[in-house]
Every structure is written in structure tokens, then in C-alpha cells.
Amino acid sequence: MPRLMPALVAALALPAACASPPAGSLAAVTALIGGAACGDDSQCRTIGVGAKACGGPEAYLAWSVLRTDAQALDAAAAAYNRARASEQAQSGRVSNCALVADPGASCQSDAGVRACRLLRPGQGLAR
DSSP states (O other): OOOOOHHHHHHHTSOTTOSSOOTTSHHHHHHHHTTOBOSSGGGEEEEEESOOTTSSOSEEEEEETTTOOHHHHHHHHHHHHHHHHHHHHHHTOOOOOOOOOOOOEEEEEETTEEEEEESSGGGBOOO
16 A cells, blocks of 8 residues: 555544534545445445645545535545645655556445445555
8 A cells, every 4th residue: 555645644633523624634524424324335436535746646535425415525625635736736745656546435334334435445545
């Protein structure tokens, strides 16, 4: 699995007590996704997050149409992606330019809880 940028990992570690994650943050995206509850595969989708210096997302997240507002999620992901691209441009970071393919998602059961999960977890973020 490619190394995740420290900012991605830090954003996932924000305390759950935050009432509203900052706009343009990965926490805002993951808050909209929530538990990604699903009843079947047709409710599962993926969204690219982050921005590689030479284009494309850094990773993917699985989400469910069952409880997530697609337009709000798209807007939050776009804001986060712009923030990551800006951060990289200002820091002069470079990327390996390897394509991170959309791994797809399916409704999977874990300990009796059904949720959308990436089909190839190595191309997503640990949540």
C-alpha cells in the first residue's frame, strides 16, 4: 500500500467529539460517510480523496447511498481535494504518479453489521 501523507492520517485521528469538522478536511468527508450502512451491493459507491501532485486521487473511500447525501459528499470531497492539491503545490511535493485505480465497493457483513467496504482495501484509507 502506498504511504499515506501525514495529513491524511492526522485528519482521520481527529476526535469524534468535534461537532462539525472543518470544511475542506478529510474528517468532513468521513463524517458524511459515517458507517456506510447498506443492505446490498447496489447501495455502495466509492469516492476518490486527496490529490496526487501529477493528478488523480491519493486513495478511495467506500460510501453508501442509503444514508449519505451524494451532493454534499461530492462537495466535501472536492473541497478536501482542492486543499490537498494546494498544500502540495505550496510545499513543492512530488508524487510517484502511479495511478490509484478505483477499487470498487460492495456491501459486506462484519460481526453482523452490513457496511460498504472497498473491494481492494489496499487502495483506500484505513478507517
